[in-house]
Amino acid sequence: xxxxxIYSTGTCPICDKTKNLLTKWGIPYTEAxxxxxxxxxxxxxSVTDGVRTVPQILIDGKWIGGFTELTELxxxxxxxxxxx
Numbered sequence: 001x002x003x004x005x006i007y008s009t010g011t012c013p014i015c016d017k018t019k020n021l022l023t024k025w026g027i028p029y030t031e032a033x034x035x036x037x038x039x040x041x042x043x044x045x046s047v048t049d050g051v052r053t054v055p056q057i058l059i060d061g062k063w064i065g066g067f068t069e070l071t072e073l074x075x076x077x078x079x080x081x082x083x084x
Contacts, residue, residue: 002060002083004029007044011035015055018067025074027083059083 004022006029008015022029034041034054047063048056057064059082064070073079 001028003058005032005058006030007032007034007040007048007056007058008054009033009035012054014067018055018057018070021070021074025079 004027006015006018006022008019008031010033019029019031032040032044034044044054044056045052047058047061053066055066057066057070064073064082070079073082
């Protein structure tokens with residue numbers, strides 16, 4: 001199964017919503033808290049080409065975007081393709 005990584009902060013309600021959706025869909029993920037670890041923030045800025053908003057989501061190291069892009073992939077049935 002591909003690895004999902006979410007860059008988030010502890011005060012982001014959309015991050016919580018994203019994690020709840022992934023859990024509901026049965027998709028395991030790891031969380032990188034950019035508000036707690038500067039290294040995680042640097043990594044996020046590098047992989048997203050400087051995007052500073054959270055959440056940001058990677059699937060197998062490929063940046064797919066944030067919550068909106070995740071839900072669009074799900075609605076278009078493309079998320080399933082990425083997860084297999």
